[in-house]
Amino acid sequence: MTKELFRIDPYMKYFDAKVLQIEKNIVVLDQTCFFPQGGGQVGDIGNLSGIKVVNSLKEGDLIQHILESESNFTLNQIVHGQIDWDRRYKIMRLHSAAHLVYYVMQEVFGSSCKPSSSGLLDDKKDRSDYLFNEPLDRQKLIAVEEKVNKLILDSLPISHEKFNNEDRITWRISLFAPMECGGTHVKNTKEIGKINIKRGSKPGRGRERIEISLSE
Numbered sequence: 001m002t003k004e005l006f007r008i009d010p011y012m013k014y015f016d017a018k019v020l021q022i023e024k025n026i027v028v029l030d031q032t033c034f035f036p037q038g039g040g041q042v043g044d045i046g047n048l049s050g051i052k053v054v055n056s057l058k059e060g061d062l063i064q065h066i067l068e069s070e071s072n073f074t075l076n077q078i079v080h081g082q083i084d085w086d087r088r089y090k091i092m093r094l095h096s097a098a099h100l101v102y103y104v105m106q107e108v109f110g111s112s113c114k115p116s117s118s119g120l121l122d123d124k125k126d127r128s129d130y131l132f133n134e135p136l137d138r139q140k141l142i143a144v145e146e147k148v149n150k151l152i153l154d155s156l157p158i159s160h161e162k163f164n165n166e167d168r169i170t171w172r173i174s175l176f177a178p179m180e181c182g183g184t185h186v187k188n189t190k191e192i193g194k195i196n197i198k199r200g201s202k203p204g205r206g207r208e209r210i211e212i213s214l215s216e
C-alpha cells in the first residue's frame with residue numbers, strides 16, 4: 001500500500017520514497033504526499049526525481065503517479081518527490097473556505113440547504129451545488145460572503161484528529177461541530193485570505209451552484 005503522507009502533514013512538500021510498481025508512465029511508491037484525485041478534488045501535480053507528474057490517482061490502497069513520459073526508474077529505487085506547492089496550497093485554502101461557507105450557508109439559508117453532490121475543486125475555485133427549496137436571495141448570498149470573510153479574519157484554528165483510531169480523519173474549526181473529511185486543510189482560517197462567492201449557472205431544479213474563489 002501507499003502511505004498517505006498528506007494525512008500526517010498536509011504541509012509536506014517533498015519526500016523520498018521507494019518504487020513499488022511501474023507500468024509504462026504510471027509509478028506507485030511506498031509513500032507519497034501527492035493527493036490523489038477524488039471527492040471532486042483534482043490530483044496533485046509536481047515531479048518525481050525531475051520527471052513531471054501530471055496527475056495522481058487512487059487505485060485501491062495505492063496511489064498512482066501519472067508521469068509526463070516513461071521513466072527509467074527501477075523497482076525498489078528511492079526517488080525524490082516534490083508537489084506543486086503553490087497549486088496545492090491554493091486548493092487547501094479553497095477547500096477550508098468551502099467548509100466555512102457550508103456552515104454559514106446553513107445559518108443563513110437554513111439547515112435544509114445542504115450540498116447535493118461532492119462538487120469540484122481545483123486551484124482556481126471550489127464549486128458546490130446546494131439544495132434549495134426557494135429562489136436564492138442574492139442579498140443573503142452577499143451576507144454569507146461577508147460573514148465567511150469575517151470568520152477568516154477571526155484566525156480560528158483548524159485541527160485534525162483520528163476518529164476511533166481508524167483511518168478516518170475528523171477535522172474541527174473552533175466554533176463549529178467536527179466533521180469527517182479526508183481532505184487537506186490549512187491550520188488557521190487566516191491563511192485562507194479574502195474570498196469571493198458567486199452564484200454559478202443553475203445546475204438543475206431545486207439546486208443552486210455556489211462558486212468560491214480566492215481574491216488575493
Ligand SMILES: [Zn+2]
Pocket residue numbers: 095099171181182183184185
Ligand atoms: Zn475538508
